[in-house]
Amino acid sequence: MFVTLNLNMKLLPFMRGSFEDIINSKLEEEDVGYVEGGGTLLDVNGEVECCDIEIYLNDEKNYKKLINILSDIRMAKGSKIISEKETINIGKD
16 A cells, blocks of 8 residues: 655755655554655745655555654644545644
8 A cells, every 4th residue: 555645844855865764764663664755846946845755555454553653753734644545634843
């Protein structure tokens, strides 16, 4: 199962990569899945608008574990998890 973590954060690709590493480490530690990749969305002026991190879950049952893992990581308000079934706001700060 694939889900997208949409970060309401203006991270350059190398900073997004550091964020991906943190998330991937926690996912692997809990045997939930892994980070598949990511991307940075630029606006018409070439400014960073937001970032996506693509996450693969090795079992649909791990979706709630993913939410708990991501809830422990500090993310900007407006960040969200997007799956086939729903979109959940995850950012707090």
